[in-house]
Amino acid sequence: MTVYAVVNTKGGVGKTTTAVHLATMLARTSKTLLIDGDPQASAASWAAWRRETEHKTSPTTTCLTGKAILSEGKSLAAGFDNTVVDAGGRDSSGLRSSLLLASVAIIPVGASNLDAAAMTDLLEVVELAKEYNPNLIVRVLLARVDPRTKDTGEMIEFLKEQNLNLLNTRVCERVAYRRAIGEGAIVHEIGKDRHAIEEMDAFLEEVTK
Template sequence: MKVAVANLKGGTGKTLTSFFLATALSRRGRTLLVDCDPQGSALSWAESADEGGEGLTFPVIGLAVRDVHRRLRAFERDYEHVVLDTPPGELAIARSALKAADVAVVAVPPTKIDLDRVIPTLELVADVEDETGLTFRVLLTRVKRISREGRDTREVMEEMGLPVMGVEIPFLALYSDAFGAPIEDLGEYERFARELLGEPVGREVPA
């Protein structure tokens, strides 16, 4: 499976989702994580994790270019799964990463501003869908269980006909503290990976 994690808006949980997803997929088959963001956050995470000595269960490479979909061909046949972390605000690179993927996961925190700003990303995804047969899912990230926003945003998006995934990622230190080290506890990202792969999802992990 080749998955691009996208949202043209910054700070929506793309890199976190990419890293957790790559970890989950690497437990199932050979997995490559491609950092398409010139900011290189996934690469920095990998660098710091490898310095810690334990090392990662998948390689991370940087391909922050507008022809990711062409360059990836040289690597992808060695992997069962490829995850592409995409940049905010770099339309050409994001488009190319989406063209390299068979599934797009649009990571969206459930706030009004994020809902408002997701439209250009959905348009981009629809464009690539027409071109390559890409499919897409919406993943709610940074969901604060204490507030209604998660439920409200899901409702609005479902009314818009968007394919919102059943699994959502809570706003927890488990996730924000993970940066810079190999991931052991996948939290809700294990169930997210299962839903994406069409496996039985099972019960929610208690917070």
């Protein structure tokens, strides 16, 4: 039983996009729960749109907030092979609960200096969580990457200085992601952007290894 928590205190970095893709890819081969832990309930909206379509496999989706992510999340997750938590932004009790429930924390980050600056808060929360959850694995995912800029290099340097474990997979900024989420789908099901599909397959393989 593995619990993945997709976390960042910053909004708009791709948490929901990552969580929804991971949960749906896992659901193809195992019983998977998607916990929407963000009061903004974007993952739940995605699930509602999905119910109106005919996609084959879906994760079971539920909404939990605050401390319930840990208390209720724990008993719910026990009935599934994999659980993915889309943890809301800010330094909330929901974020801390997600990090205590998780075996793997995935931190999507953009590649700008602003993203690096905004990570200081998050890293403090992660360090604290590790005191109570010492086996927590933390992996950083560079997301919404613009291949035309040099920002990625600076971000990689910053992550190295922080001794953070960066996934090799880079998720680029692609219309396919936005479109897929809006249709209650994932990029595989839209099937139009081969690069997006390859990125997500590589991400899944890396993160489940």
